[in-house]
Amino acid sequence: MTRMPKDQPVILITGAAGRIGSLLRRALPDDVGIAHHFGGSFGLRATDILDPGPGAGHEDFRVGNLADPGFVDALFEDGRVAAVIHLAGYPREAGWDVLLDANIRSSINLWEAARKTGVDRVLYASSNHATGFYPRSRKIDHRVTQRPDSRYGLTKVFGEELGFLYAHKFGVRSFSMRIGMFLPQPTSHRGLSNWLSLPDTVRLVMVGLTADYICEVVYGVSNNTRSFWDNSAAYRLGYRPQDDAEAFAERFPGPDNPDDHRAEHFQGGPYVSNGLTAPTEYLAELDFDTR
Ligand SMILES: NC(=O)c1ccc[n+]([C@@H]2O[C@H](COP(=O)([O-])OP(=O)(O)OC[C@H]3O[C@@H](n4cnc5c(N)ncnc54)[C@H](O)[C@@H]3O)[C@@H](O)[C@H]2O)c1
Structure with a gap:
């Protein structure tokens, strides 16, 4: 554990051994804009159920399970956590037994600890699968009702609504990022619409850490020509993504799943058709042409 100056504010990153967490642990310490926001300097506290092993940096890393409220409370007990970047979670479809913990x-424990210790804000890694049952032909913004396409997507809706409740009821600001496809480069046709580059991820998190808001939902997406989303909420707060998946368009000319019309029709892609047993006419009210 690294010692930090006693009154230095701390940013807590959960899921810090994961893909996005590893990027942020490298990128945030050098960000002068964030340091300025926190009055000159800040410390990083990182946590994950997995130990990232040696060479993970100099931050205060704590290994444990966020489903354990005692472990979560201890992360906050010195009262120095000013902001949380909540990335921990199971990042794809699974059974309820996995997703519940x-x-x-984990999210309930985290927001409760944030409430009890007066944390200013929680940035939450939501997902495009919170709204995956919208058709690709419809450009949606942050105001649409969620349409989860999976159990996983529904857990992300729950996280967004935890943010809503704890912001308006308890004063913990909330910034939910409906992340599309976080990768160095898009790897599919659908990715031409929902790709989020690594540098744009850092830019969006920077906005979430420093902008003035109470409760916001934004899309975690680059400046893609074919984006499914109107990301005006993020732009209003100062997000200026620099990357556009169109640069990779020649690699992915056709549909990813030519035989799966439902996956191709909806924004959530194969998450929609995976395990889908409802009769086709049940999709009519979701703008799916059932003829
Ligand atoms: N990568 C993407 O394209 C993408 C897209 C949409 C949303 N997201 C969301 O962003 C977040 C981070 O994604 P990622 O790609 O870095 O995922 P990841 O799987 O690489 O990282 C998630 C981390 O959370 C940790 N974790 C899981 N359960 C935990 C628990 N109970 N206690 C403590 N730690 C736990 C895991 O060990 C893992 O290191 C996830 O919540 C994911 O749902 C990611």
Whole structure:
């Protein structure tokens, strides 16, 4: 554990051994804009159920399970956590037994600890699968009702609504990022619409850490020509993504799943058709042409 000056504010990153967490642990310490926001300097506290092993940096890293409320409370007990970047979770479809601990209990414990210790804000890694049942032909913004396409997507809706409740009821600001496809480069046709580059991820998190808001939902997406989303909420707060998946368009000319019309029709892609047993006419009210 690294010692930090006693009154230095701390940013807590959960899921810090994961893909996005590893990027942010490298990128945030050098960000002068964030340091300025926190009055000159800040410390990083990182946590994950997995130990990232040696060479992970100099931050205060704590290994444990966020589904354990005692472990979560201890992360906050010195009262120095000013902001949380909540990335921990099971990042794809799974059974309820997995998702309950990783995505639901963990998030409840985290927001409760934030409330009890007066944390200013929580940035939350939501997902495009919170709205995956919208058709690709419809450009949606942050105001649409969620349409989760999976159990996983529903856990992300729950996280967004935890943010809503704890912001308006308890004064913990909330910044939910409906992340599309976080990768160095898009790897599919659908990715031409929902790709989020690594540098744009840092830019969006920077906005979430420093902008003035109470409760916001934004899309975690680059400046893609074919984006499914109107990301005006993020732009209003100062997000200026620099990357556009169109640069990779020649690599992915056709549909990813030519035989799966439902996956191709909806923004959530294969998350929609995976395990889908409802009769086709049940999709009519979701703008799916059932003829
Ligand atoms: N990568 C993407 O394209 C993408 C897209 C949409 C949303 N997201 C969300 O962003 C977040 C981070 O994604 P990622 O790609 O870095 O995922 P990841 O799987 O690489 O990282 C998630 C981390 O959370 C940790 N974790 C899981 N359960 C935990 C628990 N109970 N207690 C403590 N730690 C736990 C895991 O060990 C893992 O290191 C996830 O919540 C994911 O749902 C990611």
